[in-house]
Amino acid sequence: MTAMPTAAESVIAAARALLGDRLATASALREQHSRGEDTTTPTLPDAVAFPTNTEEVAALVTLCAQHGVPVVPFGAGTSLEGHVNPVRGGLSIDLSRMNNVLDVSAEDLDCLIEPGVTRQQLNEYLRDQGMFFPVDPGSVCTIGGMCATRASGTNAVRYGTIKENVLSLEVVLADGRVINTGSRARKASNGYDLTRLMIGSEGTLGIITKIRLRLHGIxxxxxxxxxxxxxxxxxxxxxxxxxxxxxxxxxxxxxxxxxxxxxxxxxxxxxxxxxxxxxxxxxxxxxxxxxxxxxxxxxxxxxxxxxxxxxxxxxxxxxxxxxxxxxxxxxxxxEPGKRGIATDVCVPISRLDEALLGAKQDILASGLTAPICGHVGDGNFHTVILVDDKDPAALERAWELDKAIVHRALKLGGTCSGEHGIGIGKREFLELEHGPEALAVMRSIKQTLDPKGILNPGKMFRN
Ligand SMILES: Cc1cc2nc3c(=O)[nH]c(=O)nc-3n(C[C@H](O)[C@H](O)[C@H](O)COP(=O)(O)OP(=O)(O)OC[C@H]3O[C@@H](n4cnc5c(N)ncnc54)[C@H](O)[C@@H]3O)c2cc1C
Missing domain, CATH: 3.30.70.2190 (Alpha-Beta Plaits)
Structure with missing residues (x-):
């Protein structure tokens, strides 16, 4: 008697019929999608899908919803908090092949892009048109990933973060429905702000398939x-x-x-x-x-x-x-061979000296190597704590240092993450920062939009 296919096997068979060889189960590709630039223990997805349009993304998510299989959106995998680690297996949906610039308006200083476009690619495209897109993380990442992590960079002090530079989004929801979150208007007072809800949602509320961005004159x-x-x-x-x-x-x-x-x-x-x-x-x-x-x-x-x-x-x-x-x-x-744990606190500007000089003291006391750099114009700075991720004692010391820096920032009226997001690594800090009531509201939003819990499970919330 042949065994019944598992839910994941059913999804893989149907997804392969849809995408052909753009549905991969080869171990090299699964490994590449097993974590980002973080220190989490890698987990292999059951398969990796490379859709090229919204309809394919919607069909894949519908399939996963029908079979209760987890879906993890993947941009370039540069996130730093375990965001793309498919901790419960399932399908990694890699959006990097949806990388077309669909429309640019010089008159309105805006453009419409697919989520796999990188900021480098977009600025190359805009170079001769007297415009630029200012949000510039220090990585080669996708703008879809930047929206999902509410990213920023060196220009944020003048031009804002990704949040201020997105006009609207197209999003595939957890049941496969496709919504648009806004118009091209520069401002709107038109109901709940679904654009801002999706920005920073880390692939847990929907998959972003188109992005309308603000541009700036050079x-x-x-x-x-x-x-x-x-x-x-x-x-x-x-x-x-x-x-x-x-x-x-x-x-x-x-x-x-x-x-x-x-x-x-x-x-x-x-x-x-x-x-x-x-x-x-x-x-x-x-x-x-x-x-x-x-x-x-x-x-x-x-x-x-x-x-x-x-x-x-x-x-x-x-x-x-x-x-x-x-x-x-x-x-x-x-220190070659070690990985970096990046802290990412952000504090009110008047408290920056206490936060940053305090962090420096903590680093010196820890004996660890942890250079400091930061987008200090926004009160945001990072320490990259160098650690051998195969050495549990060293990892423990690094996490203690991370915790001390975050706790001080919270006491100073700041946040545990200015731009990298929560993922797996900062879940306990999210609870500490927001408290149980606000966290319960976040959970109820997640429950409403993703009742089966298939979208990037295990992230943001501890269970
Ligand atoms: C060297 C280096 C420097 C960095 N510097 C900065 C910096 O200056 N500022 C900063 O903000 N960050 C920085 N980062 C972190 C990282 O680059 C950002 O978080 C970036 O936005 C992640 O984009 P990505 O395409 O790699 O997304 P991924 O890592 O692939 O995914 C990140 C999260 O977004 C979700 N996601 C991805 N695409 C979509 C989509 N289309 N729809 C819905 N969800 C999606 C994923 O599920 C995941 O939860 C840096 C990282 C590195 C390695």
Whole structure:
């Protein structure tokens, strides 16, 4: 007697009939979809699907709903908190082949894209049209993944996070229905804000299949600089005072001396010393940029800043920002073979010194290597705690350090995650930050939109 096919086998057979060889069960592909850039123990999905349009995504989700099989949306797998780990198996739906720019409007400064488009691809597409898309995580990730994690980057202090730059979404719900969450209007007072509900939902409420984005005009003038400081406190105070006097900086990134040494070595930066630094960028008219730069220079000088190394030509600027974007890999390269646990706290700007200098003390006390860098213009900073993920004692120490940094940030009125999200790694912090009542509301939203619990199960909530 032949055994009945399991639910997963039934889904695989039907999905293969739908997608042909775009439904993969080869172990290499399943391994590639078993976790992201995190330290979770990998879990293999039963299969990986590569749809190329909304109808295929909807058909796959409908199938999984019928059979009660988990569905894990997958963009580029760069998330840092175990988001894409298919902890209960099922189907990993890889959206990277849905990567078309569908429409660009120069008149309205917006565009419609598929979720697999990366910001690098979009900016390349827009390059000759005088527009750009500003949200820039330091990874090559999909804009669908950025929406799902509520991502941001170095430009957020001036242009906002992904949340402020999405006008509307097309989403496949857990039962296969397809909805649009909004219009192209710049603002709307038109019912519950489903766009914002989906942004940051980490694949637990729906699969994003189209995204309408805001674009921005390329500024008339841009200049970037690196300012080196004697102390970390000098750099942090410069950030706080710059924001408090209202200088509209476009980018203001901090690296501590450990991270700067890592960047110098990894990105072959010449002419810099391994001291705490601010990477700055100013956008505007020629006169405006000059005025902003002079104001920040004066503030930095009062705080022990040792002059500005300017990068006015595009090539030097790009090299500088590439080095900043590669800071995570530079940190990892400090101790080859180890993985990084990235903390991601964000605090009110007036409490940044307590949060950041406190974190530095915790790191020194822990004896671990953990460079600090951050989008400090938003009060957000990261430590990349280097750890051998096969050594349980070392992992334990790293998690203790992570916890100390988060607990301090929460006490200062901040959040456990400014941009990376919750996934598996920050579930206990989500409870701590929001409390039982708010968490119960979140759970009831999940229950309403995904009653069978098939969408990215095991994430955000502990059970
Ligand atoms: C070197 C490095 C630097 C980084 N720097 C930053 C940074 O500066 N700022 C920042 O915010 N993050 C940063 N990150 C984290 C990461 O790049 C972001 O979280 C990114 O948004 C993830 O996108 P992804 O395409 O890789 O998504 P994935 O990792 O594939 O998925 C992330 C989550 O989104 C869900 N998802 C993916 N696509 C969809 C979709 N179409 N519909 C619904 N759900 C979906 C997944 O299920 C998962 O829960 C960095 C990571 C690395 C490795």
């Amino acid at each position: 500024p008339e003038a841009t200049s970037a600089a690196v300012c080196q400081f004697e102390t970390l406190k000098g750099a942090v105070d410069t950030v706080i005072q710059t924001l408090q006097v209202g200088v509209p900086v476009a980018r203001m990134e901090l690296v501590d001396e450990v991270q700067m040494a890592a960047c110098i070595s990894y990105s072959k930066l010449e002419g810099y010393a391994p001291t705490p630094c601010l990477f700055l960028e100013f956008h505007g008219t020629e006169a405006g940029v000059k005025e902003q730069a002079e104001m920040v220079q004066a503030i930095a000088a009062d705080n022990g800043g040792k002059g500005f190394a300017w990068a006015t030509d595009a090539e030097t600027r790009n090299k500088l920002w590439k080095a900043r974007h590669d800071a995570y890999w530079a940190a990892i390269a400090l």
